[in-house]
Amino acid sequence: MNLASTITAVKCPVCGTLCADPPLYRYTASEAATHFCPITRNATRHHRLKASITKLWSGDECNILQCKECQFAFAYPFVGGDEEFYSILHEQQGYPTWRWDYDLAIREALSPFEKGQILDIGAGAGMFLRGLEPQWKRYAVEGSELTREPLKAAGIHVFPDLSAIPQSEFGTFQVVTLFQVLEHIADFRSVLAQCRQLLCAGGRLFISVPSGEAMIRQEKLTGCPDMPPNHVNKWTPDSLSRVLHDANFYPQPAIFESPSWDNLKLSLHLRVMTKATNQRSLAAQVYRISNKRLRALLLSTLGLPALIKLLPYVQQLRQGGSFVIMGTAR
Structure with missing residues (x-):
């Protein structure tokens, strides 16, 4: 049907x-x-x-x-x-090293506290936690066993999911972070409620998500969809503020990612990747090449025709693709 x-x-x-x-x-x-x-x-x-x-x-x-x-x-x-x-x-995808929202989290969420406990949900390779000063006791939630082991080796306390965190830890965290995580989760209300349980009064919940408007613009201009079941939510500042308020947080105004030429480069990459989904395209033939160095070189040359196609939309594509909202625990 x-x-x-x-x-x-x-x-x-x-x-x-x-x-x-x-x-x-x-x-x-x-x-x-x-x-x-x-x-x-x-x-x-x-x-x-x-x-x-x-x-x-x-x-x-x-x-x-x-x-x-x-x-x-x-x-x-x-x-x-x-x-x-x-x-x-994840057999073919890696994790980023450092991102704009990491710096913002340190400046906005961690700075009010001299020290404390911090939990990063969906920590991946743990690059954010690894970059923190030693006065922070670091915790992570990470679903992959392959990723959990390196985190443990780095001295980070790791849980496979939020439900595995014991009740003795409730109310003991100063900061909880979700970097580009909430767009993946259908049961987001339960996750936010658990975050509130873990945070002390006045604690900070720091959330970054792709902008729903930017994801719709991305598909319209580059042809590359914000595809489920990887991303199942397209958040707006209004919708995210609503659910934070419902979860007993005071939401602060959204902060959007700044425009940059890197965002345009990403759009060109997405355009080429989308072309590669057509088996008859030149991009698809390039992806058949087993030599990674040669393949990367040839794919970069395909960026030029993509740039020509997207020239009328350069300023739109330079816009940031994500935003941050921080909530203070009531």
Whole structure:
């Protein structure tokens, strides 16, 4: 059965408004698997991803709906990737070294406290925690066993999920951070409630997420989707402030990522990657090359025609793709 044909009205997960308009986007499991790993790059991984996505969606299609009231957009079926999906996805992806929101967290969230306990949820390789001064007792939540071991070796206390943190730690944290995490989570209200339990009164919850508006702009201009089940939420400052307030936080005004030429370079990369999903394209043929150095060189040359195509939109594509909201525990 075609899922889109069965949709009448779905409640917004943030404000409860009925979303009855046609979907912003519709994706098939095959399109999603191709986005994450084109069949020309690795046919076996592509088919494994497709099977995993089909199982998550309980079918072949996912729609992106948007709430008129708070502008929150979300996947329907509203389900994020599971351990199987991410274990396949992360076979080819790494973690960033340092990001703009790390500096902002240190300046805005940590600076009011001389020392304390900090928890980074979805810590990845732990680059943020590794960069902190020694007066901070560092904790992490990380779902991957492969990632947990290096974190432990770095002296970071690691939990596999939030429910594994003992009640004796409730109310003992000065800071909790979620860097580019909440867009992956369908059960975001439970996560925020648990964060509030862990924080002391006056503690800071620091959240960075992709901007829903930027993700819609990205797909419109570069053709590269903000694809579920990896990202299932498209947050706006209004929608994120609402759920923080509901979770017993005082939300502060959003801070947006500054425009930069690096954002334009990322857009060119996304344009080339999107071209590579077409098996007949030149980009797809380049991805077949096993020599990584040669492949990277050839892919960089494809950035020039992408730049020519995107020249009218340079200023839009330089805009930051994410924003930060910090909440103070009430």
